[in-house]
Amino acid sequence: MSSIRKNITAFLFIVPGFAGVALFYVIPFIMSLSYATTDRSGNFVGIANFINLFESEAFRLASWNTFRFMIIAIPINIIIPLFIACLLFNMQGLKWLKTVFMSPLVIPTASIAFFFQSLFMSNGLLSRLLNNNVDWLQTDHAFSIAVGLYVWKNLGFNLVLALAARANIPKDYYEWATVEGMGEIRMFFKITVIYLIPGLFIMFVMSFINSFRIYRELYMLAGNYPHQSIYMLQHYMNNQFLWLNRQNLTTSAFITTLAISAFMVIFFIIDKKTEFGE
Amino acid sequence: MKKSLIALLFSAFTLVTFSGCGTQETHAGGLNITSSNTNINNTNISNTNVSNELTIASLRHDPLLEDAIRRFEALHDDRYTIELVVYDDFTSYSQIITTAIMSGRGEDIISASHLTWQRLADVNMLLDLNNKMSFEPGIYYQSVLDAFIYNGGRYVLPLGFRIDAFRLNNVSAIDMQNRRYFTLDDMIALAHAYPDECFIHSPMGINETTIAHRFFELNFDEFIDLPNRTANVDSEKFINLLTDVQSIGDRLVSSDWTRIPLIQETMLHNIVMHVDGIEDYSDFHLMTNARGEGVARSNMLMAINASTQNPELATRFMQFLISEEVQSSPEMFATPVNRNAAQIVSRGTLEGSIALGFVPEGIDFDTNLAVFNAFADRLTRIGISDLFISDFVIAEMNRFFNGEVTAQQAASNLQARLTTYLNE
Numbered sequence: 001m002s003s004i005r006k007n008i009t010a011f012l013f014i015v016p017g018f019a020g021v022a023l024f025y026v027i028p029f030i031m032s033l034s035y036a037t038t039d040r041s042g043n044f045v046g047i048a049n050f051i052n053l054f055e056s057e058a059f060r061l062a063s064w065n066t067f068r069f070m071i072i073a074i075p076i077n078i079i080i081p082l083f084i085a086c087l088l089f090n091m092q093g094l095k096w097l098k099t100v101f102m103s104p105l106v107i108p109t110a111s112i113a114f115f116f117q118s119l120f121m122s123n124g125l126l127s128r129l130l131n132n133n134v135d136w137l138q139t140d141h142a143f144s145i146a147v148g149l150y151v152w153k154n155l156g157f158n159l160v161l162a163l164a165a166r167a168n169i170p171k172d173y174y175e176w177a178t179v180e181g182m183g184e185i186r187m188f189f190k191i192t193v194i195y196l197i198p199g200l201f202i203m204f205v206m207s208f209i210n211s212f213r214i215y216r217e218l219y220m221l222a223g224n225y226p227h228q229s230i231y232m233l234q235h236y237m238n239n240q241f242l243w244l245n246r247q248n249l250t251t252s253a254f255i256t257t258l259a260i261s262a263f264m265v266i267f268f269i270i271d272k273k274t275e276f277g278e
Numbered sequence: 279m280k281k282s283l284i285a286l287l288f289s290a291f292t293l294v295t296f297s298g299c300g301t302q303e304t305h306a307g308g309l310n311i312t313s314s315n316t317n318i319n320n321t322n323i324s325n326t327n328v329s330n331e332l333t334i335a336s337l338r339h340d341p342l343l344e345d346a347i348r349r350f351e352a353l354h355d356d357r358y359t360i361e362l363v364v365y366d367d368f369t370s371y372s373q374i375i376t377t378a379i380m381s382g383r384g385e386d387i388i389s390a391s392h393l394t395w396q397r398l399a400d401v402n403m404l405l406d407l408n409n410k411m412s413f414e415p416g417i418y419y420q421s422v423l424d425a426f427i428y429n430g431g432r433y434v435l436p437l438g439f440r441i442d443a444f445r446l447n448n449v450s451a452i453d454m455q456n457r458r459y460f461t462l463d464d465m466i467a468l469a470h471a472y473p474d475e476c477f478i479h480s481p482m483g484i485n486e487t488t489i490a491h492r493f494f495e496l497n498f499d500e501f502i503d504l505p506n507r508t509a510n511v512d513s514e515k516f517i518n519l520l521t522d523v524q525s526i527g528d529r530l531v532s533s534d535w536t537r538i539p540l541i542q543e544t545m546l547h548n549i550v551m552h553v554d555g556i557e558d559y560s561d562f563h564l565m566t567n568a569r570g571e572g573v574a575r576s577n578m579l580m581a582i583n584a585s586t587q588n589p590e591l592a593t594r595f596m597q598f599l600i601s602e603e604v605q606s607s608p609e610m611f612a613t614p615v616n617r618n619a620a621q622i623v624s625r626g627t628l629e630g631s632i633a634l635g636f637v638p639e640g641i642d643f644d645t646n647l648a649v650f651n652a653f654a655d656r657l658t659r660i661g662i663s664d665l666f667i668s669d670f671v672i673a674e675m676n677r678f679f680n681g682e683v684t685a686q687q688a689a690s691n692l693q694a695r696l697t698t699y700l701n702e
Binding site for chain 1: 376377380381397401402666670673677680681682691694695697698699701702
């Protein structure tokens, strides 16, 4: 009885939070499936909306750009903070650099967008330095700018994770390795990297989630219809919302959710199977 | 026990809070909405009208609509109640109205001038006025009315229009073949024939982008097929348009008003227009494409919401808006689409100008009327009404004329952006 009472108590505490998630996420998502399988008049059309979506050049472009951004930006956003963390950990008197790297995290998105605009617009700082009149956000370099913006903004977060993970590696291992005559580079790959992998996994998951948030800055920098190299899935979905095209919006949201869920399942399966650090 | 009680109370409180997120309808508007009618009801946007009520959405204060409403209500012995809902902000108007219409709500009649109305028409959110309104031959400037037909349907109604015209001070150097219209090729030829002349004055501060944009509009359907959602700007024709305008770009002098230009740009929104004391339209030429087709411009477009609960009354009011009575109102500030009203308004303007001494007596009104009507009959096209497309085109043209990109790059960039936009 005591156990049942405890469960009931626990359930009652969980209910408000769960009710909120259900009311504002789960139930609307399930309801949106009805739009994904009907046309504008409400007639059931099966998977026709999904077929039309995959035939849409705009959706394919957005999907490819989002995927390309993730496979380029996420590794950079892991390797650089990892490298900096290892440097900072061993250096004395440079702890203030942590504050410097962390500061982009606390700057408002609008300020970041304004800053990058002043750098890269047609009469911005870069154009003046190069003595031309180019709006870099309207060129093929827009993608590189987006990657740079993402790395700059999220570097501090991954740096904190990397430093925390680095601090958890026992010093004894390094002492033992030194005694055994192992060099710095070998120590890095044989000890540091191996024992950072659980932390790397968390960095990877957080970077994956944060890669979708770049949309806020891109929207403020370049609006609803940016250069085609930075036209992301969120641009596509936001524009569908703008035109109240519920069918395309819900269909693309459903596909995106499936894709993200699949990625996350794969990540956790890999993590479970390898059981790094244990 | 204590913990269970606390948990139970907490859950109950939270669930009651959620259930309090109630069932009240939120209004489509809510941002700076005022109502400017004697029957003030700011919240009447829910389309639960009975048959004698109508709502009209307007961007900014519109004296013509207010006058039309008063006349309509008086004509029907106040059996009908028409409410004008005025939105003060351009940006929110477009968003609010589009959202309301696509949600199946919104006002019965809407001012569509600042909306991407073709998109609304594509998803059947606007009523097709064909077969619902009557357009008797000879009563209206039919070419102007028909210019706004989209995909076989008449979704918007222009109440008034303007004409883009040039006054040419010297055309003998180019072969106009007694044409009353003026193409881009004619402009290029004139510029090259008179390399040292002050070329163009414009009260609107014309530049290369505006000229290129005008000629883009004149050839719009060769570049963009809206019904089929395809673009063809990555073409030699578009590149030539940019380079041709660029070749005369250094000739666009608009600041030295002491020199008489070869071309003076003006807008005609009155049959009798007095600019620099001219007395007739013999010097005026209509700006057209190579086929002699001109652009009808109107910022007085009205449309009926397809979700209206009162289509009959809405249609009847729209018919009234293009009647001679309304169109000859002193509040009309463009050329009325009703021919008789256009003459009445223009004669009134002329008489007033003569009385005030702005214009000498003796102007041949009938000759001017014939020239104006010849221009109006050539207005078979409309300007770019999709604001996104217009922004894309202007942005790429600006980048080209500012030297940021080549013509080929501008064409390629524009093609990519338009393709993405049209394929969404």
